[in-house]
Amino acid sequence: xxxxxxxxxxxxxxxxxxxxxxxxxxxxxxxxxxxxxxxxxxxxxxxxxxxxxxxxxxxxxxxxxxxxxxxxxxxxxxxxxxxxxxxxxxxxxxxxxxxxxxxxxxxxxxxxxxxxxxxxxxxxxxxxxxxxxxxxxxxxxxxxxxxxxxxxxxxxxxxxxxxxxxxxxxxxxxxxxxxxxxxxxxxxxxxxxxxxxxxxxxxxxxxxxxxxxxxxxxxxxxxxxxxxxxxxxxxxxxxxxxxxxxxxxxxxxxxxxxxxxxxxxxxxxxxxxxxxxxxxxxxxxxxxxxxxxxxxxxxxxxxxxxxxxxxxxxxxxxxxxxxxxxxxxxxxxxxxxxxxxxxxxxxxxxxxxxxxxxxxxxxxxxxxxxxxxxxxxxxxxxxxxxxxxxxxxxxxxxxxxxxxxxxxxxxxxxxxxxxxxxxxxxxxxxxxxxxxxxxxxxxxxxxxxxxxxxxxxxxxxxxxxxxxxxxxxxxxxxxxxxxxxxxxxxxxxxxxxxxxxxxxxxxxxxxxxxxxxxxxxxxxxxxxxxxxxxxxxxxxxxxxxxxxxxxxxxxxxxxxxxxxxxxxxxxxxxxxxxxxxxxxxxxxxxxxxxxxxxxxxxxxxxxxxxxxxxxxxxxxxxxxxxxxxxxxxxxxxxxxxxxxxxxxxxxxxxxxxxxxxxxxxxxxxxxxxxxxxxxxxxxxxxxxxxxxxxxxxxxxxxxxxxxxxxxxxxxxxxxxxxxxxxxxxxxxxxxxxxxxxxxxxxxxxxxxx
Numbered sequence: 038x039x040x041x042x043x044x045x046x047x048x049x050x051x052x053x054x055x056x057x058x059x060x061x062x063x064x065x066x067x068x069x070x071x072x073x074x075x076x077x078x079x080x081x082x083x084x085x086x087x088x089x090x091x092x093x094x095x096x097x098x099x100x101x102x103x104x105x106x107x108x109x110x111x112x113x114x115x116x117x118x119x120x121x122x123x124x125x126x127x128x129x130x131x132x133x134x135x136x137x138x139x140x141x142x143x144x145x146x147x148x149x150x151x152x153x154x155x156x157x158x159x160x161x162x163x164x165x166x167x168x169x170x171x172x173x174x175x176x177x178x179x180x181x182x183x184x185x186x187x188x189x190x191x192x193x194x195x196x197x198x199x200x201x202x203x204x205x206x207x208x209x210x211x212x213x214x215x216x217x218x219x220x221x222x223x224x225x226x227x228x229x230x231x232x233x234x235x236x237x238x239x240x241x242x243x244x245x246x247x248x249x250x251x252x253x254x255x256x257x258x259x260x261x262x263x264x265x266x267x268x269x270x271x272x273x274x275x276x277x278x279x280x281x282x283x284x285x286x287x288x289x290x291x292x293x294x295x296x297x298x299x300x301x302x303x304x305x306x307x308x309x310x311x312x313x314x315x316x317x318x319x320x321x322x323x324x325x326x327x328x329x330x331x332x333x334x335x336x337x338x339x340x341x342x343x344x345x346x347x348x349x350x351x352x353x354x355x356x357x358x359x360x361x362x363x364x365x366x367x368x369x370x371x372x373x374x375x376x377x378x379x380x381x382x383x384x385x386x387x388x389x390x391x392x393x394x395x396x397x398x399x400x401x402x403x404x405x406x407x408x409x410x411x412x413x414x415x416x417x418x419x420x421x422x423x424x425x426x427x428x429x430x431x432x433x434x435x436x437x438x439x440x441x442x443x444x445x446x447x448x449x450x451x452x453x454x455x456x457x458x459x460x461x462x463x464x465x466x467x468x469x470x471x472x473x474x475x476x477x478x479x480x481x482x483x484x485x486x487x488x489x490x491x492x493x494x495x496x497x498x499x500x501x502x503x504x505x506x507x508x509x510x511x512x513x514x515x516x517x518x519x520x521x522x523x524x525x526x527x528x529x530x531x532x533x534x535x536x537x538x539x540x541x542x543x544x545x546x547x548x549x550x551x552x553x554x555x556x557x558x559x560x561x562x563x564x565x566x567x568x569x570x571x572x573x574x575x576x577x578x579x580x581x582x583x584x585x586x587x588x589x590x591x592x593x594x595x596x597x598x599x600x601x602x603x604x605x606x607x608x609x610x611x612x613x614x615x616x617x618x619x620x621x622x623x624x625x626x627x628x629x630x631x632x633x634x635x636x637x638x639x640x641x642x643x644x645x646x647x648x649x650x651x652x653x654x655x656x657x658x659x660x661x662x663x664x665x666x667x668x669x670x671x672x673x674x675x676x677x678x679x680x681x682x683x684x685x686x687x688x689x690x691x692x693x694x695x696x697x698x699x700x701x702x703x704x705x706x707x708x709x710x711x712x713x714x715x716x717x718x719x720x721x722x723x724x725x726x727x728x729x730x731x732x733x734x735x736x737x738x739x740x741x742x743x744x745x746x747x748x749x750x751x752x753x754x755x756x757x758x759x760x761x762x763x764x765x766x767x768x769x770x771x772x773x774x775x776x777x778x779x780x781x782x783x784x785x786x787x788x789x790x
Contacts, residue, residue, distance in 0.1 A: 038074060039070055039071050039077075039079065039417075040073075040077065041122065041416060042077045042118070043077065043079075043418070044076055044097075044123045045060055045064050045067070045079075045080050045123075045124045045126070046081040046083075046126065046143070047060035047081075047082075047131070048060055048083050048131055049061055049080050049082040049092055051090050052082070052085070052090050053270060054131075054239060055156075055238070056128055056156060057333065058272075058663065059126060059207070059335060060082075061080075062405055063096060063126075063208060064073055064078060064080055065405070065528075066405035066406060066408065070409055070413060078095065078096050079571030080092075081096075081100060081115070081122070082096065082098070082100070083102050083131050084099050084100065084102060085131075087495040087496075090100075097114070098111050098114045099185065100143075100646040101492040102132055102133040102139070102475065103133035103139070103493060103600050103759045104427075104445070105133070105139055106443065106445070108139050108404035109709065110462075112143045112144075115147060115149065116149070121150075121416065122149055122150045122151070123147055123151050123152070124152045125144065125151060125153045125219050126153070126154050127140070127153050128156040129166060129506055131491075131541060133495075133634065135785060136166050137658045138169060138241070142784075144173070145176060148783055150178040150416070151176060151177050151178055151245035152178060152179045152415060153173050154181050155161065155179075155180055155187060155332075156172075156332075156333050157333070158170070158186075158187040159328055160190060160194065160329075162194075163269035167195060169443075171193075171563065172670075174198075174201060177457070177496075178201075179415060180201055181205050181412075181415070183332070184355060184357050185330050186215060186332060189202065190332075190657075191395055201519070202665075203415055205406075205408055205412065206338070206408065207334075207335055207338040208338075208405040208409070209339055209343070209356065209400060209403050209404055210339070210341035210343075211314055214440070215343075215344065216317075218321055219386045220316035220318075221318075222314040223318045226266075226318065228264050228318075232262055232264070233263075233264055233265075233318055233319040233321075234249075234256075234263060234265045234266070234320065234321050234322075234323055234379065234384060235265075235268065235316065235322050235433075236267050236268070236323050237267075237268035237312065237315065237336055238268075239269050240270070240275070240287075241271070242273060242275070242283050243326065243328065244325070245327045245369075246287055247369070247504050248370055248372050248375060249370035249375065250265075250294060250300065251290075252302065252373070252375040252376040253296045255296075255373065255380070255382060256297065256383075257787070260380065261382075264299055264300070265301070265371060266315070266319070267300070268303045268307065268312075269303075269304075269306065271284050277497065281412070281768060284304075286503065288302070295667060309440035320346070321348060321389075322340040322346065322347045322348070323348050323375075324340070324347060324350065325349070325350055325368060326350050326352045326355075326369075327369060328350070328369065329351065329353055330352070330353065331354050332353050332360075334352070334603075336726060338354075338400070338403065341359070341363060341400050342397065342403060343397075344394070344397040344402035345393065345396070346364070346393050347365065348366075348367060348378055348379055349365070350362055350368070350369045350370075350486040351366045351367075351368075352547065361393050361395070363392065364396060365378055365382065365392070365442070374433030382421055384632070404772070414598065428506055428763045429437070430548070431647075433632075441779065442643040443780055444745070446490065446493075446494075446777055446781070447747075448490065448502075448774070449559065449749065450467060450746075450752075450765060450770050451483065452502070453622035453749075454709050454750075454751075454767050458475060458529060458687070459475050459479075459480045459483070459505060459747060460480055460483045460506065460641065460765050460767050460771075461473070461474070461475060461479075462474065462476050462768075463764065463765075463766045464766050466765065467751050467765045470764075470766075474527040474528075476515040476523050476524065477521050477540050478543050479511040479768055480510060480513070480547075481505045481510060481540075482767070482768065482775065484510065484547040484548070484776065485546070485550045486775055487502040487503045488550050488554040489775070492553075492554035493781055496722075500556050503560060503618050504550065507563060507567075509562055511563070511567055513544070514530075514544075514571060515534060518535060519570065519572055520534075520535045521544045522534060524536070525535060537580075537583075538578045539586065540581050541583060541664075542578070542580070542582065542584070542585070542586030542590075543573060545572065545587045545590040545591075546587070546589050547572065548564045548578040549568060549590030549592070550590070550593045552565050552594050552597055553597055555660070565594070572604070575607065575611070580639055581630060581641055583638075583645065584643065584644065585637075585640045585641045586610060586640065587607075587611055588611050588612060588647060588648050589640070589643060591608045592647040595651070595761045597762070604697070609648075612645070612652065612654070615644060616649075616654070618631075618662060619660050619664065620660075623660075632690045633687050633690065634689075635688055636700070636703070637685075637706050638682075638706065639703070639709070642661045642665035643661070643662045643665075643709055643710035643713050645661030646662060646665070646717055647659070648661075649661055664713070664757040668707065668710075669711075669726055669730075673783075674739065677729075678729070678733065679707070679732065680738070681756075682694060682699075683696050683698035683699055697757050698756065698762070698768075699733075700755045700772075701734065701744060701753075701754070701755060701773060702768060702772045704730050704731070704733045705773070705774065706773050707727075708727045708730045708731060708775075708776040708779050708780065709775065709776075709779050711723045711727035711730065712779045712780070712782060716783075724783055727779070727780055727783060734773055739756060740761065742760075743762050744756065744773075751765030751770045752765060752769040752770045752772065752773035752774075753765055753769060754768075
């Protein structure tokens with residue numbers, strides 16, 4: 038027995054997915070070999086639902102997949118408890134952030150050796166996926182792969198050192214070799230005199246079930262006593278993306294083919310005992326994946342290891358497991374050949390038995406007892422050679438310092454301010470004030486918040502908010518003049534036919550963000566249609582802020598539709614107008630495009646940074662960076678905190694300035710511009726400046742008072758000479774939320790670096 042302390046990080050049962058099953062089985066196997074397993078082994082479980090799961094006691098810490106602070110707290114938990122090693126189960130879909138980059142908040146801050154088990158290795162990854170895999174190799178002490186093909190991919194395609202890669206097969210339960218097609222469980226299924234073909238696992242497009250269904254008529258014609266069982270629930274990712282559409286398409290295909298009496302869908306996630314009964318009752322196991330890039334298949338490993346006769350397409354995992362007569366391979370997406378092979382095997386029992394025996398004997402090295410021994414040997418070996426390794430300090434990581442200071446995102450007050458029309462403009466304290474009705478400005482900002490929040494957290498509950506705010510903008514657009522109205526009374530009467538140029542620009546900005554982060558094509562298509570309709574009027578606008586809002590919206594739009602030449606032309610035109618205005622007015626001591634600093638100032642710098650980077654136009658980019666630095670300097674108090682220019686008399690070129698009223702929107706504009714500067718330059722000083730500006734909401738301001746209300750989730754309407762304005766209107770609350778979401782986005786970018 039071993040006395041090491043080990044943490045295993047991944048999904049965990051009762052969460053229903055393959056990674057959860059693997060993590061749980063690995064923990065069970067390790068616990069059998071650890072002294073005082075309750076003290077020496079813990080699991081860190083990833084949660085993908087709001088309230089998590091009812092985990093067993095072994096789960097010592099839970100991480101909400103889209104909450105960066107949870108990853109940091111998990112690292113702190115493991116460090117404080119002084120675990121000897123962490124074994125991470127990696128698959129791109131189980132961690133938050135772009136390509137699962139949030140996991141680096143955890144890995145980079147662990148003070149112990151880290152072993153990463155790669156459940157997915159792609160031959161043709163996106164640049165983001167490649168970067169994440171390479172970074173995992175950088176921070177891990179060893180990468181465990183479950184197929185030899187993965188080793189060659191990692192060395193040849195990712196440039197990872199071979200010495201860091203360890204092969205340990207996918208674990209399987211140790212069950213006795215049993216007769217195929219056992220009749221006892223068949224009887225329970227009501228299929229006593231039937232031959233059973235089986236596929237099990239979570240359903241999702243790519244599994245190829247439709248190929249097997251198309252093969253069934255050819256099989257039934259020769260073996261009318263055949264039944265095909267599809268065992269498994271729909272994959273949670275498929276449910277999240279498209280509901281249960283895939284399963285419904287399969288049902289419809291069964292009906293069209295007229296094979297209803299021969300196909301059974303058992304929509305179940307079963308335990309090992311029940312799964313074993315299904316497998317031993319089946320005559321053949323079918324694995325008809327649609328493409329080769331499946332490096333590991335737990336379901337296939339189980340089927341081979343339990344002595345099944347397997348027919349499979351030649352994806353990578355199957356090529357290795359079924360080599361040398363341990364199974365039968367058929368071409369991808371070829372139901373005719375699949376039917377022929379299955380018919381042949383059903384007619385030749387001796388051949389099937391020979392295949393079963395070869396697979397079963399080969400798999401004995403993959404039983405969990407052996408696999409867990411391999412993991413413990415690896416942990417021991419790495420621990421011994423890591424004794425003298427310098428241990429990074431938790432606080433050395435800049436993103437750890439930043440993210441640990443970010444409050445949780447709370448949409449409660451935004452929801453309170455929103456009804457079925459849209460978001461109301463004003464509040465009396467935290468209570469919506471209906472007298473002033475609605476405006477397009479705030480609904481555009483609310484659309485930005487909801488879209489950014491969905492991009493960060495992927496919570497479907499926010500989608501109705503996106504649709505609500507987008508609907509308001511759609512209603513606000515007046516097709517007769519090509520302009521957005523702005524103000525609407527509480528009884529839903531428009532109070533004008535044409536809104537200001539600035540409100541029109543904000544609408545374009547909001548629509549651009551909605552296009553970039555849309556949860557699905559229906560929302561993206563609607564937002565894009567409205568965005569393009571609204572662009573027509575912008576070319577003749579005279580407001581620099583309307584230009585800036587539009588440029589920022591164009592930047593988001595072109596992140597999706599980069600080939601739109603009309604958008605490119607308009608971006609260049611508006612950017613040159615704004616840049617020309619700066620060139621006309623700025624001097625060595627006045628880096629601005631107007632003689633007075635008024636409202637939403639940093640939006641102009643923000644627009645120049647984005648346009649200058651993308652056009653590209655180095656002088657324009659430099660002007661954006663320099664003017665932003667100048668704005669920050671102008672609004673820094675002697676004590677170091679942000680002191681926003683007040684909107685009573687603003688700040689003029691001759692030196693006259695107002696200290697009050699200070700508005701949350703100004704802090705928001707600075708934070709967003711700092712985020713853009715960081716993404717462009719990679720310089721940490723912009724993250725620090727953004728964090729300093731966020732502090733204005735939290736009490737680092739001229740009054741040393743909090744402007745953000747943690748109890749309501751709302752933000753007060755600003756700082757006045759006599760104190761904080763306690764009303765929590767839409768503009769202020771949305772400014773806070775955009776600021777906070779922008780900082781979370783920055784942290785996500787930092788984690789990937």
